[in-house]
Amino acid sequence: MQFIINNIKELVGVENEPKLLLKGKEMSNLEIIPDAFILISDGVIADFGSSDSSDYKSYVNSNNYKMIDAGGGHVFPSFCDSHTHLVYPASREIEYIDKIKGLSYEEIAKRGGGILNSAQKMQHASEEELYESAWHRLEEIADFGTGAVEIKSGYGLTTDSELKMLRVIRKLKEKSSLSIKSTFLGAHAVPLEYRGRQTEYVDLIINEMIPMVASEELADFIDVFCDKGFFTVEDTDRILNAGMKYGLRPKIHANELARSGGIQVGVKYNALSVDHLEYTEEEEIEALLNSDTMPTILPGAAFFLNMPYSPARKMIDAGLPVAMASDFNPGSSPSGNMQLILSMASILYRMTPEEGINATTLNGAYAMDLSHELGSIAKGKIANLFITQPIPNIAYMPYYYGTNKISKTILNGILR
Numbered sequence: 549m550q551f552i553i554n555n556i557k558e559l560v561g562v563e564n565e566p567k568l569l570l571k572g573k574e575m576s577n578l579e580i581i582p583d584a585f586i587l588i589s590d591g592v593i594a595d596f597g598s599s600d601s602s603d604y605k606s607y608v609n610s611n612n613y614k615m616i617d618a619g620g621g622h623v624f625p626s627f628c629d630s631h632t633h634l635v636y637p638a639s640r641e642i643e644y645i646d647k648i649k650g651l652s653y654e655e656i657a658k659r660g661g662g663i664l665n666s667a668q669k670m671q672h673a674s675e676e677e678l679y680e681s682a683w684h685r686l687e688e689i690a691d692f693g694t695g696a697v698e699i700k701s702g703y704g705l706t707t708d709s710e711l712k713m714l715r716v717i718r719k720l721k722e723k724s725s726l727s728i729k730s731t732f733l734g735a736h737a738v739p740l741e742y743r744g745r746q747t748e749y750v751d752l753i754i755n756e757m758i759p760m761v762a763s764e765e766l767a768d769f770i771d772v773f774c775d776k777g778f779f780t781v782e783d784t785d786r787i788l789n790a791g792m793k794y795g796l797r798p799k800i801h802a803n804e805l806a807r808s809g810g811i812q813v814g815v816k817y818n819a820l821s822v823d824h825l826e827y828t829e830e831e832e833i834e835a836l837l838n839s840d841t842m843p844t845i846l847p848g849a850a851f852f853l854n855m856p857y858s859p860a861r862k863m864i865d866a867g868l869p870v871a872m873a874s875d876f877n878p879g880s881s882p883s884g885n886m887q888l889i890l891s892m893a894s895i896l897y898r899m900t901p902e903e904g905i906n907a908t909t910l911n912g913a914y915a916m917d918l919s920h921e922l923g924s925i926a927k928g929k930i931a932n933l934f935i936t937q938p939i940p941n942i943a944y945m946p947y948y949y950g951t952n953k954i955s956k957t958i959l960n961g962i963l964r
């Protein structure tokens with residue numbers, strides 16, 4: 549199927565020489581074509597340019613192409629949300645009330661709430677229920693402009709339940725038009741029955757869970773919550789080492805609650821990304837500068853938990869790339885709205901609209917190992933994009949926060 553989207557006020561995030569990621573000053577580069585068209589053929593971006601161009605005129609004259617009128621809206625590459633936990637059994641708004649009253653994330657976790665609360669409910673949830681509710685969330689984030697998403701296990705914490713979650717993710721991959729990557733996060737919390745015997749739980753992950761996950765080919769990546777009160781650097785080292793033997797590249801939770809050493813151990817194992825990073829100083833920035841690891845900030849979690857904000861400006865000014873993701877989950881970030889994340893990038897982290905857009909598109913795609921085929925408007929990339937309502941310019945996207953500014957979404961070259 550071939551069609552042209554015309555009457556585009558600005559085509560955003562164009563790349564003639566596609567890059568896999570953007571770092572430091574490059575994060576301000578966001579190419580835009582005013583008064584543009586884009587040609588989509590068999591799910592892929594085949595051509596784009598100005599409506600003044602001779603190419604466009606010959607496409608129109610040939611009468612071979614169906615035209616979709618963008619109505620003077622902007623066209624953006626879809627958001628690439630590289631960190632979510634959107635398969636979960638139930639919401640946790642009761643804990644949220646406790647948080648408002650002053651309990652911290654760690655205190656709730658210590659008394660068996662938080663992740664362990666979700667893990668308990670997970671034991672009784674059927675694959676069908678989990679699939680249905682996650683499907684609904686996927687549709688919701690697609691309506692808000694997300695075209696690719698990573699989803700983690702980690703609310704199972706037993707071999708059976710972790711495999712159950714990953715099978716649900718596999719089914720979502722098969723059925724959904726979003727591009728999906730899956731991550732095994734058995735090391736999300738230590739189950740109550742292993743309290744005081746944490747090493748034995750790590751042994752279970754290494755000796756039983758990882759081999760089973762790998763033999764069913766259920767995960768693309770492996771994750772560990774390496775932080776104060778959760779898993780230590782030593783645990784993380786052992787788990788990542790075991791995962792790498794099965795070809796599972798790490799993407800880890802690091803430095804959300806303290807300077808945990810998580811960033812350094814992630815870099816040591818060539819993690820695709822290290823995520824959260826609220827507690828990041830010179831030493832961590834230095835480690836990241838000499839790596840291929842994408843520092844990924846999760847503004848929704850810091851905002852929702854009222855935590856310190858990761859030093860995004862400092863990282864970019866030091867020459868690092870930054871990706872931003874939603875962390876969509878029932879405990880620390882119950883929203884997968886990437887338009888809101890883009891607004892937070894500027895409001896809370898002082899990133900320019902250009903930096904924010906690159907952080908939530910191309911750099912997010914890199915953090916899922918998808919930037920060769922997604923994350924920008926480039927010939928040959930998968931046609932995942934959205935058309936906005938008429939807006940004055942790109943700055944309006946983060947500025948006019950909290951509403952859905954999208955009028956149409958296209959995934960794999962198909963209008964939804």
Ligand code: NIG
Pocket residue numbers: 633662663666773801804849875877878879880881
């Ligand atoms: O990324 N920090 C660890 N894990 C999730 C929270 C999961 C939960 O509370 O359910 C996060 O914020």
Ligand code: FE
Pocket residue numbers: 631632633801875877
């Ligand atoms: Fe997370």
